[in-house]
Amino acid sequence: MKIVQQLQALTQRAITQAYGKEIDAEKIVINATRSDMDGDFTVVTFALAKLLGDRPDAIAAKIGEALEASAEDVSGVSVVKGFLNINLAGSFWRKQLEAIKDEDQFGYAAKKGIKTAIEFSSPNTNKPLHLGHVRNILLGWSISKLLEAAGHDVVRVQIINDRGIAICKSMVAWQKFANGATPASLSRKGDLVVGDYYVRFEAEFQEEYRAWQNTPAGKAALADVKVKEGEEPAKKYKNTYFNTISPLGKEAKEMLLAWEAGDPSVRELWSTMNGWVYAGHNATYERMGVTFDKLYYESDTYLLGKAMALKGLEKEAFYKKEDGSVWADLTDAKLDQKIILRADGTSVYITQDLGTAHQRFEDFGMDRMIYVTGDEQNYHFQALFAALAKLQEPYADQLYHLGYGMIDLTTGKMKSREGTVVDADDLMEQVVAEARANAEERAEITESDASTRAESAEQVGLAAIKYYILRVGPKKRMVFNPKESVELQGTTGPYIQYSYVRAFGVSARAEKEGYDAAAGGAYNELAPAERDLVKHLLTLPEVIEQAAEELDPSQVASYAYALAKGYHRFWHDHSVLSAENEAAKAFRVGLSHAVAKTLRTSMDLLGISLPERM
């Protein structure tokens, strides 16, 4: 039982003793005592004043007296205005620590029998993963771990957007300019190669468009474009040009049609180039420590979506317009009319999502489904959920969309077209290099060999990136400062890792050298730093529960940081191996052991691994 609940029960009894009235225990407000006041927990009595017909300070005094007399774990009380500060005995905290120290899955909830599917990352197959994906992947992975810790059965899925005009652009450019080059012949990651040709296509297209603008036909067409003030005709006309005039655009569109028709040579090129991308993406995922249970491909599910649309028509959940297009009326969900199928029977974005959702339910029978995407898709998911509700899909009321805020670079907004994206691979490489440089500088202190240093640099660099991004609440738009993200000091992953290195190192050494573990039972006068650590350790289950409930890894990030900080402070003031006596030593070894274990648990929930040396 949680300590606060125990105290509520005790306080409830004390009130009955002092006033002869029964108060609902849950209504008694008990908070952690402010750090600058003496005490562990504080009963806030203002709300009780009316119920008991007494003044807050008098209530605090009377409850305090009763508590001190009857509760053996209460070592002292003090009253400040209406606040009753309670001190719990050192032996109480010592016993609490002993109870969790070797608990295998401390912080994890029992299985709830709820199956949750979570979709994240879900890239296009025409380019490498970039900074936006990094936030998506880290959030998705961490939330999936949190849900598992909270007792859910989790299935991690992706929908891979492997078809469409974008990949066709890469394919056209590759055919025209690559001379048969492959990732192997270029010694370059496959996703980067395909991305190169996507960029090449865009560059060639820009050039073609610019040249056309200077032809008589181009000038005439642009002169007719109506624009608002500050808008450029050429920019506004670009899509129209691509779709109706551009030779390159025509090639790409013909390729898309050939793909849809199942043209064997186009399909073959398509699957070859997608294969390159998958190999590249997988390498990136692997380095990030992320895996998926099941992948869905848009090239499969867009057909399923069409079936869903037709089912919707049968059920009269959707309706057909005169031109043959299929629509959903979502006005009762405060949304608009939403198209489900085009007049020519081809699918739109939402169509494949309908199909994918249904297929997943067939595959897994999940109770809940969580989508992690950028918040620019908030409206899309509202519409998707409303449409699934209209179809009366059984899981329709258990769908969640987590739209995270855009991640901006310090230099400005992140736009792939302007070439200011930070590539995921480059980012990891840069930060790991920084960590390596740091480790080399400290090589004398750590007395480690080169391969150990390289390994820990990898862990440290990745921790820096992951922590930097996950410490911010998901919905908040955040600024990514490349310089600052490399920083290994302050509120960072490496700071926490260092705390772990200390806690783990010292407890492992004590185990190895041997100490009198039983002596700890005599240690009942905890120093403030020790008491704070034990208290903080004990809150892990609540932190996990709430973070999972709110789909918010940043709460765990804060928790881990506070724990690491507390341990650093403790370390500074107290010696473990050369403690004053055997009792103190035994207690501190146990404390260090528990801190190390808890840091490991909480950082694991963020997808961050901890080195034993650094």
Added chain:
RNA sequence: GGUCCCAUAGCUCAGCUGGAUAGAGCAUCUCACUUCUAAUGAGACGGUCACAGGUUCGAAUCCUGUUGGGAUCACCA
């Protein structure tokens, strides 16, 4: 115009279901290393919690409105 998200120290961010004098990190300035690993610790400096009302014994937190920033409202994904 409709809907949604955001606004806290110079900068980047915490602040749980309303509780005491709003907290960290970075930056700036001090101090502490022949270490159980100083990638650390201690201190100083830094605030009209966007603004205005309301609810309450009590509001950064809840409600309403205003302002500012962003997203979205495509037969794009």
